[in-house]
Amino acid sequence: MSNATEPKTALGKTANYLDERLTLGSVLKNFGRKVFPDHWSFMLGEVAMYSFVILILSGTFLTFYFQPSMAHTIYEGSYAPLKGAEMTVAYSSSLDISFDIRGGLLMRQVHHWAALLFVAAAGLHMLRVFFTGAFRKPRELNWLVGFFLFLAGMGAGFTGYSLPDDLLSGNGLRIIDGMIKGIPLVGPSISSGFFGGEFPGTEVIARLYSLHIMIIPAVIIALLAVHLMMVVIHKHTHYPGPGRRDDNVVGYPLMPVYVAKAGGFFFLVFGVIAAISATFTINPIWNYGPYDPSPVSAGTQPDWYIGWLDGALRLAPGHMDVSIFGYVIPMGVMLPLIVSLLFLAVVAAYPFIEAWVTGDKREHHLLDRPRNAPTRTAIGAAGVTFYAVLWAGASTDLIAVFFQMSLNHVLTAMQVLLIIGPILAYWVTKRTCLSLQRKDREIALHGRETGRVVRLPHGEYIEIHEPVDKYELWKLVDFKDYEPIMPRPNKDGKITLGTKIRASLSKFYFEDRIAPVSKAEYELAHADHAPETIEEPKRKPKQIKAKK
Amino acid sequence: MSELEQYSAGSRTNIERPIKDPGMEPHRERMTDKSERHARNAERQVALLFGISVIGAIIAVWGFLAFPIVGGDLSATRNGAFWMGIGMALSLLGIGFGAVHWAKTLMPDAEVAEDRHIARSSDETRAKAVEIIKLADGESGFTRRKLIRRSLYGALAFFPIPAVVIFGDLGPSVGDTLKHTMWRSGTRLTKDPTGIPIKASEVTIGSVFHVIPEGLSELEHHKLEEKAKAAVLLVRVNPADLKEDPAKAGWSYDGIVAYSKICTHVGCPVALYEQHTHHLLCPCHQSTFDLADHCKVVFGPAARPLPQLPITVDAEGYLVAQSDFLEPVGPSFWDMRK
Numbered sequence: 001m002s003n004a005t006e007p008k009t010a011l012g013k014t015a016n017y018l019d020e021r022l023t024l025g026s027v028l029k030n031f032g033r034k035v036f037p038d039h040w041s042f043m044l045g046e047v048a049m050y051s052f053v054i055l056i057l058s059g060t061f062l063t064f065y066f067q068p069s070m071a072h073t074i075y076e077g078s079y080a081p082l083k084g085a086e087m088t089v090a091y092s093s094s095l096d097i098s099f100d101i102r103g104g105l106l107m108r109q110v111h112h113w114a115a116l117l118f119v120a121a122a123g124l125h126m127l128r129v130f131f132t133g134a135f136r137k138p139r140e141l142n143w144l145v146g147f148f149l150f151l152a153g154m155g156a157g158f159t160g161y162s163l164p165d166d167l168l169s170g171n172g173l174r175i176i177d178g179m180i181k182g183i184p185l186v187g188p189s190i191s192s193g194f195f196g197g198e199f200p201g202t203e204v205i206a207r208l209y210s211l212h213i214m215i216i217p218a219v220i221i222a223l224l225a226v227h228l229m230m231v232v233i234h235k236h237t238h239y240p241g242p243g244r245r246d247d248n249v250v251g252y253p254l255m256p257v258y259v260a261k262a263g264g265f266f267f268l269v270f271g272v273i274a275a276i277s278a279t280f281t282i283n284p285i286w287n288y289g290p291y292d293p294s295p296v297s298a299g300t301q302p303d304w305y306i307g308w309l310d311g312a313l314r315l316a317p318g319h320m321d322v323s324i325f326g327y328v329i330p331m332g333v334m335l336p337l338i339v340s341l342l343f344l345a346v347v348a349a350y351p352f353i354e355a356w357v358t359g360d361k362r363e364h365h366l367l368d369r370p371r372n373a374p375t376r377t378a379i380g381a382a383g384v385t386f387y388a389v390l391w392a393g394a395s396t397d398l399i400a401v402f403f404q405m406s407l408n409h410v411l412t413a414m415q416v417l418l419i420i421g422p423i424l425a426y427w428v429t430k431r432t433c434l435s436l437q438r439k440d441r442e443i444a445l446h447g448r449e450t451g452r453v454v455r456l457p458h459g460e461y462i463e464i465h466e467p468v469d470k471y472e473l474w475k476l477v478d479f480k481d482y483e484p485i486m487p488r489p490n491k492d493g494k495i496t497l498g499t500k501i502r503a504s505l506s507k508f509y510f511e512d513r514i515a516p517v518s519k520a521e522y523e524l525a526h527a528d529h530a531p532e533t534i535e536e537p538k539r540k541p542k543q544i545k546a547k548k
Numbered sequence: 549m550s551e552l553e554q555y556s557a558g559s560r561t562n563i564e565r566p567i568k569d570p571g572m573e574p575h576r577e578r579m580t581d582k583s584e585r586h587a588r589n590a591e592r593q594v595a596l597l598f599g600i601s602v603i604g605a606i607i608a609v610w611g612f613l614a615f616p617i618v619g620g621d622l623s624a625t626r627n628g629a630f631w632m633g634i635g636m637a638l639s640l641l642g643i644g645f646g647a648v649h650w651a652k653t654l655m656p657d658a659e660v661a662e663d664r665h666i667a668r669s670s671d672e673t674r675a676k677a678v679e680i681i682k683l684a685d686g687e688s689g690f691t692r693r694k695l696i697r698r699s700l701y702g703a704l705a706f707f708p709i710p711a712v713v714i715f716g717d718l719g720p721s722v723g724d725t726l727k728h729t730m731w732r733s734g735t736r737l738t739k740d741p742t743g744i745p746i747k748a749s750e751v752t753i754g755s756v757f758h759v760i761p762e763g764l765s766e767l768e769h770h771k772l773e774e775k776a777k778a779a780v781l782l783v784r785v786n787p788a789d790l791k792e793d794p795a796k797a798g799w800s801y802d803g804i805v806a807y808s809k810i811c812t813h814v815g816c817p818v819a820l821y822e823q824h825t826h827h828l829l830c831p832c833h834q835s836t837f838d839l840a841d842h843c844k845v846v847f848g849p850a851a852r853p854l855p856q857l858p859i860t861v862d863a864e865g866y867l868v869a870q871s872d873f874l875e876p877v878g879p880s881f882w883d884m885r886k
Contacts (some may be wrong), residue, residue, distance in 0.1 A: 078620050099622065106632050175816065181815075182814075188722040192718075192722050196718060197719050198773040199815075200773065201773065242572055243570075243572030249661065249662050250572065250660070267641065267644030271637045278637060293775050295758075295817060296817045316849045318847070319851055321880055330880035332851050358559055360556070397831065408847055444566070474567065478565065517565075519564040
């Protein structure tokens, strides 16, 4: 027991107090200089997380005033056009927040804008993870956690914008009710259970409220904790480049650089949301009026992240009620439900599918540049296109009005696009990736075109090519590349169906491939040039070389 | 790369790269690294940004205090929200830009590398973990004592059931509520929302009425629930334009027809009527119904025609229902035909 370093200062004493109780010293030792790679695309997830914090802060303010009750009341607040109107307490308290509580309108708008940004940033973050292959081993499970976070975000958004009980959100609930009722066997009972009887009932706002302010946020916080814990366990991925390998992580230390940047970034996100909320109206519930099952305004649209589901409802072909023994299955509802669930299932399962196809069991901490995984990138583009068409499908009426086209033609075009679009996107993206890879090869082997054309003494014209330096070259040649596998018989000498499927998927993925430049190719291309240009440490090699 | 190499690379190719990894690029110094003057400037800029943040916070507080809400004056609400928001934004952005500028100009910007290790525990650790599980199993007899194990599974399977059953009263049983509305024989058709009865004589050709059953507005309970089923659209067209269906002969009155306003797709109100085509359009998902042809679906995702309300006139000339709808209104559901 040697207490040789008894602290003297106040700070030292505090640190000593905490360390003796919380082992704070070793926490700081382990995490204080933890390295975080730097890239703008790594901030998308941060934006989502910070938006969530902002949602909790602004949402807490709103809970102090909002009353989740569907009891009837007569509006007596400041907004003259609705004075004397019959409405629910939920709607009138939302109007009070907007007009009669200082800061209420701002906080409502902060909350709504932050929600829109939360789901958008989470979606873009998912796309970043997908297109860079960050979901590969050991991060497959974290992809799943993130996937459920995204779903929870959509759920939080929907339950939230239904709360004010205005005409727009009420019609949204009516649509949900119609979809639930269409589910075979249990639909009407689920609807009755959800609404506490017939639609709209007097219960649903209170139920949505407990989902919105307690259950879903708790789920999000729990998933977020797991999500971040896994980031700590795995350490962050980094983009390929000189000095970056699968067994290291290159970036800036947590203290002080990353704390300042990421901490500052929280304030930037919050500041931007505050600026938008101060200047742009969102969800002007006072324009819609209280919910009433009879009126509806034209051009109704849900918040953007629900749009794809609404689009799916619109694009489903009509006349499709299926009748079995006199029982009705409304395919106009079930088909969109099934298609969207399938789409989500593929998104969730993708890391496992790709891992199975490649058979690659190694850990991957070095990201792929999207061009270097052409098939994955193309599949992603197809998925994005599918989602985008469904999303645009939720605006068929607005598109038709804006461009003065026939509503029917717009819808039919969307239906066609939903099938053709992803195929086209797949093909274009894959070809683009392969071309970019060819270009990379060309640059690695022969250098960059300089645009300088010179005439040689014997009359030949050539363009001068400037070789890239070793750092640039490394970035161009360092990527993983797979070959299609052959279906091979197992121990019993049989080729199983699974093997066949795997082989054909592998062919689908890797048949068209541009291999990275090998040493032999490189040396061949440089056979008549001075190879030392490459080993030269300077950033800009002076020597120029001509392409044959 | 020893740790990573122990796993199968699958169908990954293995080629020799033209060069070895050259290692991290040499660090390039910033002006603030090289010149004390630049560093001092950066320091002042950061301090200025933090100062702006303080000013922003003051503006936000002023925005709160300066625009008290006085009944009916919406400009106070608007100005208050604007200045509070702008002040907050300045205050937050000042801190954000200040911190990032500080990190980018004055904190070291040389990248550093840290080793990673694979997620897998070492073999010794794993052996130890297995040993612990086996020990725990042996000590508890979990595998050995089948009776305990199986009865535990049973208990664990049954204990959540009450937690599910307890939610049984979330909603009443559906019964046939979805199949009936407020309309009865002789119920007058009244205007939505005033509840004033409609005389057949005031319905001119081409006009549209949003209709609710008489007495709806006076309901103490379930007004919206009833309205969500009973809302009707009343239109008068030239009787010659209506297609005849012998099964529904006599359901209309002199070209006046009444159809459920609740879309058979997912239940939005079918609120848009196009006079010259006799089409009804649902603004939510664009299902289109041909009013002249018994509201058959002519476009969009709906599958069933809008149900027709049989109407006639009473002795005083008011429009009345002959009966309730003869089929369920609104979205299709599983046992709607049973």
